[in-house]
Amino acid sequence: MAKMRSKNRRFQVSLSTLVGAGSGGFVALAIALVLGMSVTANFQNTFSLLNDKTILSTQGLEQQLRTHFASVENAVVGLQPSFENGLETGKSPDRILEDLTLALKSNQDITTLAITWMDGRRLGIYRALNGKLWRIKEAVPPPGFEGQDLPELAPDSPPTWGEVVIHDVGTFSNVSVPLVSGGSLTAVLTAATSMEDLAEIVSARDEGPDNTVFILDGQDRVILHSDSDWLQTGGQITEKFPMPRQTISDPVLKNLAEQERLEEFGKAADLGIYVSFVPADEDEFIVMTAELSGFSSVPLTIGQYYRGATVSREVHRLSGSMIVGLGMLAVSVVIAFWLGRRVSRPLRNLARQSERVGALNLNEVEKLPRSRVAEMDQVAIAFNSMVEGLKAMNTYVPRSLFIKLMRLGGSKAAEAREADLTILFSDIVGFTALSEHMSAEETADILNTHFAILVEAVETEGGTVDKFMGDGMLAFWGAPDARPDHAEAAVRAARRIAAALHTANAKAAAQGRPPIRMRVGIHSGPAVVGNVGAHDRWNYTVVGDTVNAAERLQHLGREVAGEPEMTILASADTVARLPVQTGLTAVGEHYLRGRSERMDVFWLDPHPPKAAEQDSLQERPVSAAE
Structure with missing residues (x-):
């Protein structure tokens, strides 16, 4: 008997132990998830911010340099017709020099401006560092020119940049355009800009003692450096610029060949900005480089570098936070188990x-x-x-969309795929003019009330609101969960919106507020739906020609005669999916912008009568969207 009781007895755990273990496990799981998400998000955010800082800093420097070089190029292109006319009319050398002087004075980015005839004669103006202008009346190359050679130009050649030129008075970059007389190449107009003019731009981009900005030419020579007086590694650059990178006193630039690419900066690399670790004097530096093409025969290299501690400080801080979080997790589990029975x-x-x-x-x-x-x-x-x-x-994040995705399998259900959908585009007619006389609070209140009407109608009919664009909305049916009646649901939603809009306008009129008029476009067909984006910027959305066509139909609503409260235009593809075509009026074939073929378009009565299907479809005046 005792053996039987022992055999039938089940293994049991006391409630206090069960509760302690359960609560401890719950707390451990919750904190571990929060900690894991927090640390992951912090790591991602940290490197995302560093990526953004790298991109903004490098692109800012590149933009300033491009603006400077573009000023020189635009100037010489603008002067080209004037000097060609001067050659045609036989202007005297003195008159040409006066024109060159006036042009040079009007553009402070140009250092030398000269005309070189094909027989070797040359006239030009050079602006010295002290601002004095020197006239050039001989074939000897002036500052900014390389020997006697000119770029090989044809009468129809575009502006052509030459190599970086080293002269006794400085370093220059030049651009040339052909001067044509009588249909043949007669001379070349060349403008040169001194790299000294860029020194101020480079120095201004230097963010302090932990940052250095530099520019290399196509021959791997350092032509500008923001820290030539005192380097981050100590000492100073005693050589005269430009100089080969391998011989410069800056050990960071000297060791560029030993750089190790950082994969965490993929976002910057996609934009042509490369980030690397470079060892120098028992330390590591983060170097960012990018090519600047179009303003030299060989692209320039612009870059800057920071001490490696700039990133490692953030990584150590995050690691410390993770250790602290793990410690808190352990303490929380122990306390939860101890207090289980309570x-x-x-x-x-x-x-x-x-x-x-x-x-x-x-x-x-x-x-x-x-x-x-x-x-x-x-x-x-x-x-x-x-x-x-x-x-x-x-x-x-729309709750309905979130629930659908969870029910259908989470991330797999959100993978981008092609599906048969119905797209609905809406827009408020004349909202810009309507909001001009409203405060920001009044505008936001009207939009919020309006969007609440749209969302309720869409979700009531099982649709998904993709996004709001200004005063418009994009919604779709048929995904993530497939449904054969997506066209019917979209039409019902549009008419729900019309009914709610009519009620809202009646209330607005009673309160002395202007009514809202709307246009809606509906189109059915294949579209790509799912997660679209990159890295941590995903968006569950729809893209494709079907989406564009719905938006164009909404725009076509502008051509409807009169000022209806609600205009609903649908394509024949949508109408063909409707089981009962009631409240429809054919408006003919129309060209939609971006489409090569005409589309049959129908006007949908926003408030159709509850009657049997109409026997025939009547024409409604809508201008063709040619």
Whole structure:
């Protein structure tokens, strides 16, 4: 008998142990998830910010340099017709020199401006560093020119940049255009700009003692350097610019060949900005480089470098936070297990509310009451904060879409694919003019009320709101969950919007506010739907010709005669999917912008009568969108 009782006896665990282990595991899981997400997000955000800083800094320098060189190029292109006319009319050398002087004075980015005839004669003007202008009346190359050679130009050649020129008075870059007389190449107009003019730009981009900006020419020579007086590694550059990178006193630039590319800066690399670690004097530096093409026969290299500690400080800080978080996790689990028997009573309520959170019934979640037990009180506060955070997130991520994706399999359901969809585009007629006389608060209030009407109609008919664009909306049916009646649902949603808009306008009229008129375009067909984006910037959206066609139909609504409260235009592809074609009027074939073929378009009655299907379709005047 004793043996039978022993055999039938089940293994049991005390409630305190079960609650302690359960609560400890719950806290461990929750904190581990939050910690993991936090650390991951922090790492991603840190490198995303560093990527953005790299891109902004390098592109800012590149833009300033391009602006300077473009000023020189635009100037010489603008002077080309004038000097060609002077050659045709036989202007005297003195008159040509006067014209060159006037042109040089009008553009401070140009250092030398000269005309070289094909027989070797040359006239030009050179501006010295002290601002004095020197006239050039001989074939000897002036500052900014390379020997006697000119670029090989044809009568129809575009502006052509030459190599970087080293002269006794400085370093120059030059651009030439052909001067044509009588249909043949007669002379060449050349403008040279001194690299000294760029020194101010380079120095201004230097952000302090931990930053150095530099420019290399196509022959791997350093032509500009923002820290020539005192380097981050100590000492100074005693050589005269330009000089070969391998012989410069800057050990960072000297060791560029030993650079190690940083894969974390892929976003910058996609834009042609390369970030690397370079060792120098028992230290490491982060070097960012990019090519500047179009203003020299060989592209220039622009770059800057920082001490490696700029990134390592952030990485160490994040690592420290992770260690602290893991320590807190361990302490929390121990405390939760120790206090298990004291917190067993509130666990049922916690489980019930957690179940509602898991089902995303956030409006039904009740706040957990405060507890005299410190740990339980912290759990209650954290849980309530989490619910508030999820509610806030639900403001930006449609709950209906989130539930559909979870039901259909999460990330796999969100993968981009082609599907048969119906697209709806909406827009408020004349909203820009309407909002000119409103305050920001009034404008936001009208839009929020309007969008609430649209969202309710779309979600009632099982659709998905993709995005709001100004005062317009893009919605679609048929994804992520497929449905054969997506065209019917879109049409019903449009008419729901029309009914709600009519009610809202009646209320607005009673309050003395102007009514809102709308245009809606509906089109059905294949489109790409799913996650579109890159890295951590994903968006569940629809793209393709079907989307564009719906937007064009909405624009076509401008051609409807009169000022209707609601204009709904649908394509024949949508109408063909409707089982009962009631409240439809054919408006003929129309060209839509961006499409080569005509499209049959129908006008949908926003408030159709509850009658049988119309026997025939009548013509409604709409101008063809040629």
